[in-house]
Amino acid sequence: MNRTRIIVAILLLLTGMAVSACVGGEQPRQNAKGNRMHVETIVVGPLGVNCLLIDCGNGEGVIVDPGAEPGRILHLATSRKLKIVHVINTHGHFDHVGGNRVVLEATGASLLIHPADVAQLKRAAEIATMYGLSTEDSPPPDRELSDGMRIVVGNTTIPVLHTPGHPPGGC
Numbered sequence: 001m002n003r004t005r006i007i008v009a010i011l012l013l014l015t016g017m018a019v020s021a022c023v024g025g026e027q028p029r030q031n032a033k034g035n036r037m038h039v040e041t042i043v044v045g046p047l048g049v050n051c052l053l054i055d056c057g058n059g060e061g062v063i064v065d066p067g068a069e070p071g072r073i074l075h076l077a078t079s080r081k082l083k084i085v086h087v088i089n090t091h092g093h094f095d096h097v098g099g100n101r102v103v104l105e106a107t108g109a110s111l112l113i114h115p116a117d118v119a120q121l122k123r124a125a126e127i128a129t130m131y132g133l134s135t136e137d138s139p140p141p142d143r144e145l146s147d148g149m150r151i152v153v154g155n156t157t158i159p160v161l162h163t164p165g166h167p168p169g170g171c
């Protein structure tokens with residue numbers, strides 16, 4: 001469940017930004033250009049997934065892995081006055097994607113995930129029941145992540161690393 005934090009930390013370190021978002025915490029950081037950036041971790045759902053709210057500067061933000069409790073996530077984004085541009089799923093497991101639909105509909109953001117995990121999006125509810133849990137399926141992605149891709153939001157550039165292993169589409 002700490003995969004999200006680890007991967008985002010690696011990505012941001014590669015762009016000259018250091019981040020060590022702690023559980024439930026808020027970490028103000030600056031990138032190489034001195035621009036302000038905030039990463040906040042929201043622990044959601046019964047499996048304790050780390051959802052990240054990233055303030056990318058210029059009033060724009062990204063939500064990573066809204067796995068559950070979308071109301072809490074949206075409340076925090078609204079309180080930070082962030083326009084959510086993208087929802088990024090680090091992979092397609094149900095505990096990372098269960099809040100996608102509500103967050104996407106509320107924000108108008110686009111959904112990004114690696115193509116190897118796209119099929120998981122419409123099986124989230126089914127798979128959750130195998131664990132005695134409930135969630136809902138996700139809408140399909142608007143864009144697919146690929147290794148080496150760079151996502152520009154606000155004044156931040158997020159490079160994408162394909163890290164298959166946990167699932168095939170891990171990024």
Ligand SMILES: [Zn+2]
Nearest residue numbers: 091093166167
């Ligand atoms: Zn997983």
